[in-house]
Amino acid sequence: MRILIVEDEPGIANFLKQGLEEESFAVDIAEKGHQGLELALSGEYDLLLLDWMIPGMSGIEICRQFRKTYKETPIIFLTAKDTVEETIFGLQTGANDYIKKPFHFDELLERIKVQLRPKSGEHYKFNLGNITLNTNTHQVFKNDEEIALTQKEFALLEYLMRNKGKVCRRTRIIESVWDIHFEYNTGVIDVYINALRKKLKLDKDENYIQTVRGVGYIAREV
Template sequence: MRFLVAQSDPSLGAFLIRGLEADGHEVILAGDGETAVDTFLRETPDLTILDLNLPRRDGADVLSFLRSVTEDAPILILTARSELETRVKCLDMGADDFMPKPFSLLELRARCRALLRRRRDINLLMRQGDLELNRVERTVSRAGVQVALTNKEFALLEYLMLHRGRAVSRSTLLEQVWNMQGMSSTNIVDVYVNYLRRKLDGESDVSLIRTIRGEGYAIGITHSI
């Protein structure tokens, strides 16, 4: 899942990135309100963690703008302003949750999971045949049997599932899953596809992840090489 963290304190921003990335999420940091708005419109994050004390554009104004754009994207307010009036105002403006500072990272992560579970989004639980991928709980099962994946294996499978029925090129996977560009000489995509095949396919002669000649890899396409 892609998270946007709007936080002007670089140290706290780095702390949040480390904590949320440990759950396998992609985290984008915006250090001011204007950047937060631009990033939200460009990246369409699955969840936004928003501070109210932002330079260039106040967090309350950012909240109001984001809610004018979409009603569904979860927004969690994380702020040092703990007054009841501020909390009520933010919730009335459309915030989905409110956490005052100081805060527990463990609780923040749990609240993020709860917000994601409440989303009316069919892509939070994805299925292809007997494969099931839960983007909130970050679990994968095939034929009802849990499959343990590393964070990077999960991210690769998640991206292929989000684009199931279409071939995804190696260069796109390098950019979207590994944040690598211009690295055509690396075989890391092929290596991780093989890891997934060993874990997902078992003794089956037919692989869930297909190789499409001249195009890349795909799930949900019947022809392969």
């Protein structure tokens, strides 16, 4: 899951980024309103965290503009505003929730999880052959045996399984799983893919994670 933080206070923004990345989210930061809107409209984010008072363009205006294109993406306001009228105004603008500054990170994390909770009919379990991944419990099973994965291994497997049947390019994997947006040695992906194959004990008949030479990887049923 990828989150955009639009916040002009570097201390708050970096604190949130670190905490959310420890929870396996990919996070981008924008310190100015116009930059935040431009990033938001790229359509690459699963949730927006908007500071109400942001230089150049307020969080309210970002929310208004964003909602013209994206109706469903959750938006949470980070705000010092605390009157009932201001809260109602923010929600009427298109926000899904708000949290008042100062706030506890754990509370914000739970609010984020509520907004990202699968809706009725959406999946939180993904299957790949005899492998099952559960995003709610953060567990992976092969048949009835639980497979212990690191956070990055889990995030990589989740990305591949969410895109089952599609070729996942190296650049997209490194951006989505490692949150890196510049030229980078993508050889680290090969290391993690090999680790996944070993931990999942994939034999010749279980070639669920396949290499697409010169491009990336694809997860598909054998």
